[in-house]
Amino acid sequence: MGGEDLFLHGPVLTDDRIFILRALKALWPRGVIEDALSDEGPLPLAKAVAQAPAWEEVLAFRTSSAQKTCEKFGVVPSLGPDFLHLLFGPDGLTVVVHEAVGKTRSFVVDELFEGLANHRLRSNRLPLVA
Amino acid sequence: MEEEPVRTAVDRKGRAPHTPSMTIRHFTNKKGWKSIRSQVDWTFRASAPPPAHNPFGAYFTTLAHDAPKLAARLGIPKSKLECLFEFADAGDLEPIQGGRGAYIVYSRADYVVRRDRQLWEGETRGR
Numbered sequence: 001m002g003g004e005d006l007f008l009h010g011p012v013l014t015d016d017r018i019f020i021l022r023a024l025k026a027l028w029p030r031g032v033i034e035d036a037l038s039d040e041g042p043l044p045l046a047k048a049v050a051q052a053p054a055w056e057e058v059l060a061f062r063t064s065s066a067q068k069t070c071e072k073f074g075v076v077p078s079l080g081p082d083f084l085h086l087l088f089g090p091d092g093l094t095v096v097v098h099e100a101v102g103k104t105r106s107f108v109v110d111e112l113f114e115g116l117a118n119h120r121l122r123s124n125r126l127p128l129v130a
Numbered sequence: 131m132e133e134e135p136v137r138t139a140v141d142r143k144g145r146a147p148h149t150p151s152m153t154i155r156h157f158t159n160k161k162g163w164k165s166i167r168s169q170v171d172w173t174f175r176a177s178a179p180p181p182a183h184n185p186f187g188a189y190f191t192t193l194a195h196d197a198p199k200l201a202a203r204l205g206i207p208k209s210k211l212e213c214l215f216e217f218a219d220a221g222d223l224e225p226i227q228g229g230r231g232a233y234i235v236y237s238r239a240d241y242v243v244r245r246d247r248q249l250w251e252g253e254t255r256g257r
Contacts, residue, residue, distance in 0.1 A: 007227055
């Protein structure tokens with residue numbers, strides 16, 4: 001199986017989802033996401049931020065072109081920086097990254113996980129770190 | 131009367147915890163398939179594919195070949211879904227860390243499946 005599974009403990013609440021989607025949109029302004037557990041097509045991140053769909057598994061892409069590449073060829077090496085797989089579980093958030101170093105990986109570790117921990121602190125929720 | 135668990139639906143969505151009664155699957159390309167099926171006992175080699183990867187090991191899934199967006203969820207190219215091995219779980223595989231542990235399991239070393247546990251192998255399109 002491909003990718004590395006990065007995990008942040010703590011249940012993912014609705015406001016966490018919105019925080020995550022906003023952070024993704026800031027990283028990938030033309031990005032799209034889709035429900036990994038259905039055959040439905042992609043949703044632009046701009047719309048997703050407003051809708052905050054309650055999907056359990058989300059596939060996120062930098063552009064719709066990257067999404068089409070994945071749909072046609074699966075997770076090929078060139079897709080690494082342009083793709084994230086997020087799983088919202090009762091125990092925590094999993095983000096699967098497909099690059100060993102780079103901007104997308106740094107975003108997950110330094111901005112998403114760190115930002116989410118701070119967001120939880122600001123919401124008076126206990127910091128839960130891996 | 132005890133209710134029969136709905137295994138197919140659970141497997142396909144992959145949201146149920148991995149249990150010893152499940153069918154375990156290994157997807158590979160044609161070259162890998164030919165190599166593994168050439169032996170009476172199937173041996174799945176442990177590896178650590180680049181660039182980003184989980185711990186060194188031989189990886190498997192409980193997801194069926196027709197699960198939605200399978201390649202994306204497993205993080206592999208579609209060419210690696212070409213062929214499939216299915217075998218009965220012996221309860222000795224570990225779930226990976228995080229949410230994908232519900233449907234991805236691994237062995238830290240090469241993993242051998244003896245004939246009595248082998249269920250099916252072949253080109254995935256024939257499944």
